Amino acid sequence: xxxxxxxxxxxxxxxxxxxxxxxxxxxxxxxxxLIRDMDDKVYExxxxxxxxxxxxxxxxxxxxxxxxxxxxxxxxxxFDPEEGGVVSAGGVGFDIxxxxxxxxxxxxxxxxxxxxxxxxxxxxRQIPAGVGSTGDITLDAIEMDAMxxxxxxxxVEFGWGDARDLxxxxxxxxxxxxxxxxxxxxxxxxxxxxxxTLGSGNHYLEVQAxxxxxxTAVARVYDLAADDVVVTIHCGSRGLGHQIGTExxxxxxxxxKASGITLPDRELACAPINSEVGQRYLGAMRAGINCALANRxxxxxxxxxxxxxxxxxxxxxxxxDVSHNTCKVEPHAVDGxxxxxxxxxxxxxxxxxxxxxxxxxxxxxxxxxxxxxxSMGTGSYILAAEASAEQKAFSSACHGAGRxxxxxxxxxxxxxxxxxxxxxxxxxxxxxxxxRGIAEEAPGAYKxxxxxxxAAEHAGLARRVARLRPLIxxxx
Amino acid sequence: MGKAANQIAxxxxxxxxFPHAADVGVRGxxxxxxxxxxxxxxxxxxxxxxxEVAPKLxxxxxxxxxxxxxxxxxxxxxVIYEMAVRNMLFSRFAVRIDGARLEGTLWxxxxxxxxxxxxxxxxxxxxxxLKVAKEDDGSxxxxxxxxx
Numbered sequence: 324x325x326x327x328x329x330x331x332x333x334x335x336x337x338x339x340x341x342x343x344x345x346x347x348x349x350x351x352x353x354x355x356x357l358i359r360d361m362d363d364k365v366y367e368x369x370x371x372x373x374x375x376x377x378x379x380x381x382x383x384x385x386x387x388x389x390x391x392x393x394x395x396x397x398x399x400x401x402f403d404p405e406e407g408g409v410v411s412a413g414g415v416g417f418d419i420x421x422x423x424x425x426x427x428x429x430x431x432x433x434x435x436x437x438x439x440x441x442x443x444x445x446x447x448r449q450i451p452a453g454v455g456s457t458g459d460i461t462l463d464a465i466e467m468d469a470m471x472x473x474x475x476x477x478x479v480e481f482g483w484g485d486a487r488d489l490x491x492x493x494x495x496x497x498x499x500x501x502x503x504x505x506x507x508x509x510x511x512x513x514x515x516x517x518x519x520t521l522g523s524g525n526h527y528l529e530v531q532a533x534x535x536x537x538x539t540a541v542a543r544v545y546d547l548a549a550d551d552v553v554v555t556i557h558c559g560s561r562g563l564g565h566q567i568g569t570e571x572x573x574x575x576x577x578x579x580k581a582s583g584i585t586l587p588d589r590e591l592a593c594a595p596i597n598s599e600v601g602q603r604y605l606g607a608m609r610a611g612i613n614c615a616l617a618n619r620x621x622x623x624x625x626x627x628x629x630x631x632x633x634x635x636x637x638x639x640x641x642x643x644d645v646s647h648n649t650c651k652v653e654p655h656a657v658d659g660x661x662x663x664x665x666x667x668x669x670x671x672x673x674x675x676x677x678x679x680x681x682x683x684x685x686x687x688x689x690x691x692x693x694x695x696x697x698s699m700g701t702g703s704y705i706l707a708a709e710a711s712a713e714q715k716a717f718s719s720a721c722h723g724a725g726r727x728x729x730x731x732x733x734x735x736x737x738x739x740x741x742x743x744x745x746x747x748x749x750x751x752x753x754x755x756x757x758x759r760g761i762a763e764e765a766p767g768a769y770k771x772x773x774x775x776x777x778a779a780e781h782a783g784l785a786r787r788v789a790r791l792r793p794l795i796x797x798x799x
Numbered sequence: 800m801g802k803a804a805n806q807i808a809x810x811x812x813x814x815x816x817f818p819h820a821a822d823v824g825v826r827g828x829x830x831x832x833x834x835x836x837x838x839x840x841x842x843x844x845x846x847x848x849x850x851e852v853a854p855k856l857x858x859x860x861x862x863x864x865x866x867x868x869x870x871x872x873x874x875x876x877x878v879i880y881e882m883a884v885r886n887m888l889f890s891r892f893a894v895r896i897d898g899a900r901l902e903g904t905l906w907x908x909x910x911x912x913x914x915x916x917x918x919x920x921x922x923x924x925x926x927x928x929l930k931v932a933k934e935d936d937g938s939x940x941x942x943x944x945x946x947x
Contacts, residue, residue: 325932353906353947360910389820390820390821391821391927392822392925392927392944392946393821393925393926393927396820396821413926415923416946417809417922417923417946418922418946430850453917454847454910454912454915454917454919454920455886455909455910455911455912455915455917456912457886509880513880513883513884515884516886522920523918523919523920523947524920524947525896537888541927554800562884565879565883565922565923565946566880566923568922568923569876569879569923569924572923572925573858573864573869573873574868575870576926577865584815586928589926589929590925592924594828597845625808694800713843725821726820729818729820729821729823730818730822730823730918730919730947731816731817731818731823732818747846756862756912756913756917757916757917757918757919758916759849759916759918760916760918760919761842763918763919779928799919799920
């Protein structure tokens with residue numbers, strides 16, 4: 324889009340002044356090239372979010388922002404219930420608590436290479452991925468509710484996880500305030516066979532090598548060194564979250580009308596936080612968060628089983644597990660006043676800086692790991708949250724590379740088989756049930772993740788700690 | 800975006816995909832809203848697979864919504880739900896619309912990963928780029944973005 328449409332505050336801060344029905348400004352963090360390449364729809368959607376009741380400070384978009392539905396992907400907005408603030412199902416997204424976890428293996432690249440192919444095949448066999456895959460775990464009604472209330476805690480109790488992980492998972496592995504009874508039978512039925520499944524689209528399990536260290540001191544705290552091998556999982560709350568999102572989006576379209584909220588876009592459907600629908604959504608959405616936390620814990624457990632088989636004694640301790648599609652109640656200072664705000668992050672990672680009291684003691688001095696997924700070929704990043712992210716964007720940072728090209732266009736441009744062969748020649752083994760899926764997720768269909776994280780660093784959201792390059796990628 | 804040659808022999812109407820940055824748009828065309836809905840459901844299957852899907856099993860569904868556009872989203876979400884819980888893909892659709900109510904029949908078969916090579920999984924139909932409209936030539940179109 325045209326940079327001239329913004330007030331440029333500094334190198335990486337682009338401001339849309341309040342106009343029309345906007346209650347606050349909209350602010351996009353990006354460099355000049357990212358802004359120029361960004362879809363005009365991001366401008367429109369960030370401005371639309373600024374029109375919602377009770378929004379505080381500004382409607383934000385991260386450097387990887389792209390055209391979403393209602394909210395931009397990469398959108399952050401905080402609402403105050405005391406000011407008539409709203410909660411929006413569209414502002415969280417269908418894939419509630421979609422997120423990333425990274426586990427350390429204690430192995431070096433040289434340890435992996437001799438058996439790389441065997442490891443890839445084994446992970447592909449063990450990790451249920453893609454449409455039509457089902458997990459080994461089926462839950463009855465009582466177990467389903469226990470999972471929705473307990474999150475990763477439940478997975479650990481059930482023997483599908485490790486208690487040492489919990490302090491390194493957002494919310495300590497269990498989202499408080501979840502109300503399994505408010506999750507519909509249809510949503511639970513959709514989850515019946517999907518626990519411990521990866522899903523499809525841009526979800527993946529990767530074995531990655533630490534290719535570059537940017538901040539040695541923080542890397543030491545995160546226990547990362549050059550040539551280390553880590554395992555990263557990107558997925559969410561599966562069918563259960565999708566169904567909760569679908570049902571409440573519909574209900575909120577009608578509720579907004581009933582509450583007299585004028586929506587600039589129906590997809591921004593929302594309800595006052597202090598309304599019956601708003602409270603019901605929060606209870607169900609938090610249960611969806613627990614589903615995602617449990618699911619990633621189970622997938623981590625399966626990955627551990629595979630690694631232990633090939634590398635006995637390697638327990639894959641968790642570096643961190645953090646979501647990028649959520650609405651969380653957090654205290655933030657606005658205009659010098661501390662308020663409990665409902666922070667929506669839609670394709671944006673929570674980023675608590677150094678000293679934040681919710682971080683485990685081992686990480687508190689350097690800040691929370693912000694885990695950024697790139698594409699299959701270009702790699703990923705681990706960042707450390709900056710304290711300034713609090714004031715800049717309610718403690719948020721980017722979440723990925725962001726697509727530069729539609730699936731449709733990617734499919735026309737690339738062959739999945741050729742991408743698989745080309746990447747194999749570079750030492751990256753892709754395993755997927757669908758070659759078309761590989762083409763749609765082609766590395767060239769994504770923005771330059773390096774530019775995205777650099778912009779996040781310059782904007783003071785999170786600083787780079789390590790770059791990861793893929794060795795094995797299991798895609799749904 | 801030009802119209803793709805996505806036409807089922809013996810059926811009126813056709814469908815197409817249209818691009819969205821992260822996701823994909825589905826659009827059905829037909830002589831009536833019901834036909835446009837049926838074609839858009841074909842487009843939904845086209846998001847997942849290019850392979851043939853045999854219409855072996857029949858599933859009856861119904862849904863309702865206060866207006867035709869909201870009903871369209873409901874319809875696609877109903878199809879997505881049946882695909883997810885039955886682990887099936889569908890290739891034939893029959894829709895009857897009676898005011899705010901829709902009755903549909905879906906025909907399809909269980910997912911066969913090796914044969915269908917499903918590319919991605921629709922999470923839900925959205926209200927973005929949602930439009931159900933009568934075209935100048937009197938035909939109908941029905942479109943929205945699907946989150947995948």
